[in-house]
Amino acid sequence: MIFTLIDIALLTFMGATAFAILRLRSLFAVVMLSGIYSLLAASMFVALDAVDVAFTEAAVGAGISTVLMIAVLALTGEREKTPAHTPLLPLLVVILTGAALVYGTFDMPAFGDANAPVHLHVAPRYLHDSFAEVGLPNVVTSVLASYRGYDTLGEVTVIFTAGVAVMLLLGGRKGDDAGIKQQPVDEDGDDRRADSKDLDGSGGAA
């Protein structure tokens, strides 16, 4: 009973926050509200007993991305322009997609159903044998780090790639202090010329 009430309250707050994000044109308020939305999502994960996910959502969603978005706001404006077109077509697309997704959930097993396919395949082995095989009391860590270590290596590579991509996009030229500029660039033209020369070279080699 109490859990149903908590779920209803959290979902209501999330819906209200999402609606406010849609309506507001002040981007600073939108960033703050999306931080609140992440915090509510993290509470939702706690209610679903997914503490590890809640941890990540609270730290990344509510914490770091809010800071990064504020840093972006300092570079751009604080007001969103009123869109020129009517929102009817996007609304229709969203409603259709949402309806399709809700329709898809009808085939899913009930939440927490012990006979759901996902609980019958490898999960019993993880729960019964992982302590003998890996020796960790936290099965989540056993699965993530050992049984599914290859996937986790992939995830770390994704984060590495994201970091490298941001360095390439926002970092300065070669020879700068790790690509972080000390003063504004004034040689954009030179950079571009060097880049195109590189492209030509690789094209010729291929």
Next chain:
Amino acid sequence: MRHHRVLRIVSKLLIPFIVLFALYVQFHGDFGPGGGFQAGVIFASAFILYGLIFGLENARKVAPPAVVTRLVAAGVLIFAGTGYAGLFGGGNFLDYGALRADPVAGQHLGIMVIEFGVGTTVAATMITIFFLFAGRER
């Protein structure tokens, strides 16, 4: 924010505990919720808080960008290197059981090392992204 005394003092008090909590989440991930991803983000948030309150220049002195960007790659190398260590121990790629004579002890060691690698990459990436976004001029 250099002149906000309350913010400065409160964050100065908080930062050591944030770092300590990150280390707890990192090394207690085997026994409770948490692990390298969460610990890395929390660790980075301590540096980001420092950068927000005391300015980017000071934060770059604490975490030199040249070091941090190399740590981004180092974490992935630690993870993949542990995988290759398993190969040399006679097992499969990422088979930590081959790291030690006792497979369970090997699993424990391997998970400890790869979680450290994950935490290193995540923390370094977050700090780098923050430096790059905050250091950009309008």
